[in-house]
Amino acid sequence: MKRRETRDAVVHFGSDANLVREAAAESSAVAAAEGVASYDEPEADAGSVDAAGVRLAVCELSPESGVDPLAVVREALPTVPVLAVVTDAGMIDDALAVGAADVFVRRDGVDETTLLARRMDGVAAAPAASRLGSESTAQLLDAIDDAFYALDADGSIGRWNDRFSRLTGYGDEELAGMDALELFAGADRERIADAIETVVETGSATAEAELVAKDGETTPVEFTGALVTDSDGAPTGIVGIGRSLTERRERESELARLRQAVETVVDRVPLTLFEVEPDGTVSTLRGETLPRRLGRSVSGGDAAEDVFADQPEMRRHVAAALDGEPAHGLVEVGDSTLEAWLQPTLDEAGRVSRVVGLALDVTEREERAVMLDRIQASAGEVIWISAPGKESMDFVSDAYEDVWGRAPEALVADPMSFVEAIHPDDRERVEAALAEQREDPDAYEETYRVVRPDGEVRWVHDQSSGVYEDGELTRIVGIATDITVRKRRERELRLKNRAVETAPVGVAIHETAGSAGPITYVNEAFESVTGYDRDAVAGEGVSTLAGDDTDPDRLRTVASAVETGDRGSATLVLYRADGTPFWGRVDVSPVVDGDGEATHAVSFVQDVTESKEHEQEIERHLTEFGEVLADDLGVPLREAQERLNAATGDDPDAELRRAEESVERAVSLVEDLATVHSFSVEPRRLSESMRGSSPAPAGRDE
Incomplete structure (x- = not known):
């Protein structure tokens, strides 16, 4: 067969030419996608390639094809180093046995282009074919991100890379010949022993276990192993990789804590938390607000299209979230209005693994004590979720910027930065309360002032509740409410109360609902003028000041004004508590509510005896x-x-x-x-x- 002349730096055999070209563009040895010649069938095309100028061959293998395409390439291009690309780690040993200079295992969740480019650089730099134990292969194994290991037939460690050594904490001399089971303890040791037997019996296996390092520290690791055999098919050992699960476990734990925190809040407010799977079915539902407003039951496995059959806006929100776009908006459901948030959750490959949804009934928003819709925007309430010691701030609602005058992102970056804005006169007290909050978050309840960057002072009422997991405090959920308006009204009310209390005339407040206009309050001047203390006249009418010489017509004028909530005035003889008569002038004025209805009456009593x-x-x-x-x-x-x-x-x-x-x-x-x-x-x-x-x-x- 006549060979085709080529000056391509890389020849590729397989179906994914784009991946190889993108990797070649990043490769320092090739550095050009144009330097790649791609062929679909090695059996038909390998013999026509001229090896002159070719620095590297990339050959894709599949479980169906086995290593036969690689054998064809090696035979046609014996002087060209070949990088095998596989999808199954169990093919590593077979590919190396046929003559691959290195093996690249494809997997989800990683930057395959960059890793493949790195492997291509390594193979191109050491073109001579090598076996597992060669120096060039050792360099390549040390360059991979995962821990590589090779076990002999007796289970002892025969080969490893730098990542494996760092993971275990042992040096090369200590690892050489070590029984692999010594890196595990208890049930994990049994689990790994079973996995080794499975590899011998079936050719491959995967297991998760806690690897015990030299210093006693444990690391969760996912091990994948493949059987190595000789030319006669007899087992000679096991090769595989180990991938640390620490980050994944931390993310899973963090998500679990956040989920529990959210569910704790959901249990306390009229809110529904639900999840939609990629196939469009509802998998989780917590809370009764949504089913109640929909007028139907919702169960796991129900299609979201059916659940929201009469709510096209909600169906659009679900569809957008399943496509990876967060959705938020108001949805009309019968006579009610729901505020909905839908957030897609992505897996390591960037695909939507599920959609988390929140549905809040906002029809009676003002009557709710704790509303989760204020996570996004609240009228004066800041909802936050933090670690017990404030090491991290997992969530803070947008209302933080309205109250504190600072961006929520600043609080997430520095969870204790909110304390810096607390008024100096309140700060020490709040810091002491926060220290106790770590031990008993449910007892925390503080009112303090916040000084915004523009100098405006806001009053805040802050309280919290603990979130527990297996009896251990894992998170603190809190609500900080802006009570500035309430504080201002309280000050105005106190001022009015002081004005009434210190008024130079006697003041009595009556209820107009009672038939006799019973007294509910008198000031000090009233006590001084009449001689009656507050307890003595509580519940009595103005007639309690009457006596033998009191003009009944004038008394009726005053009493009628009190009972009907009208204005009235009379000067008549009244009697003190000790029976002493005096001339008194009584003026009556109504107290009306927002609808103009008289709810109380105020009588002003003056001693006019001298006049x-x-x-x-x-x-x-x-x-x-x-x-x-x-x-x-x-x-x-x-x-x-x-x-x-x-x-x-x-x-x-x-x-x-x-x-x-x-x-x-x-x-x-x-x-x-x-x-x-x-x-x-x-x-x-x-x-x-x-x-x-x-x-x-x-x-x-x-």
Whole structure:
């Protein structure tokens, strides 16, 4: 057969030409995808390849083809080193026995292009064919990421790479000839012994076990082994690789802890957690909110298309998540509105392994105590999940930025950074409480101030609950609520309370629901004016201040205003607790709610005895002045009248003079009366003004 002339650096035999070309582009020995010539059938094409200029041959093998294609390539190109590519680690020994310079095992979850390029560099750098024990093969084995091992027929370790040595902690002299079972203890030793027997019987096996290193540390490892035989088919040993499962176990453990934390929250709130498998079936359901709103039961194995048959928006969310895209939105379900989150979970190969969904009924959002929808956005509530000692912050909701004024990512990076924003006057107390939180998270409940970067101060109420796994505290879930508005209202209420308590007039608060307007509160001034303490008048009406001389009509005016929630005012005789009467002015005002309905009434009680007595004194003086006006002024006026009548007689001049004298006496009396009246007119005006004035709850009559 005539050979085809070629200057290609790499010849490839197999179906995946793209992988080899991409690896060649990354290879330092080849460094060009154009330097690869690819052929589908070694039997038909290998003989036509000119070996001149070829640095490397790549031959794909499958369990169906065995190593026959490799044997054809080795025969056609005896001077070209061959890199065998297999999908089954059990073919490694057979490929090496036929003459492969190295064997690349394909597997999911790794960067095959980069690893293949590295293997191609190694083979191209050492073109002479070699067996397992050669120096070039040793270098290649040391370059792989997994631990490589070869066991002799008696189970002793005969070959290993650097990764295996680092994993076990033993040196080369210690590993040489060591019984492989010495690296395991207890049930794991039995498990590995059984796996070795399985390899001998079937040709390959895989097992997971805890490898015990020289220093006693254990590492979870997945071992894959393949049987090595001689030319007669007799077993001569086992070769295989070991892959550390530490990172995978940590991820699985972390996911389990997070799952338990989420399920703990789900159990406390009206929320449904569900999972959808890649085939579109529901595999997990926790919580009754979703089935209740759908009006049907949902079980594992139900098709998501059927579960959400009447919710096209939810079906679109599920489809998007199954395609690898997170989905979030509001979904109308009958008369209810659900907020849904769907998050795809990817495996090591980047494929969707399942979709985790959350469905929250937001129809009654304001009535819920703890709502998981605030994980994404909350009105003042920050939901967080952390390690017990705050070594890590597994989750924090977006509301953290609204309250703290700092990005949630900053808290995830530094779980204790939130303490730096706590007001200096509160920080020491909170730090002490956080130290105790590690031991008893359910007892943690603190209120403190947070200073945002812009200087604004927010009040926060923070509480937590522990998440336990097999009795051990694994996570802490907490909610920090922004109570700034509530604190401001509390301060305003305290200010109003102090104002009422220290008011200079007696204040009593009545319920309008009762028939007698029962008193629920009185201030100190009320106690001082009436002599009754709070306990004595609690539940009593305003009539408790009445006595024998109390005007019943005026009392009814006040009592009716209290009972009906109207305004009213009266000045009447009231009685102190010791029976002493006094003049009191009572003004009544209603207290209304947001709908304008009177729920309470406030009565203002003032002691106006002094003003009332002054008014009575003025009235008494006015009466006396009237008597003077009637008696003393009447005499000279009558005399003047008589003299005038007599002036028509014999001596008119004398009578006129006498009449003039009588008039002068009357004028003098009028002037005296005006002088006296000037002393009483101003107090009388004030008294009349007081009687006619409108109620002034916060004032005092003088």
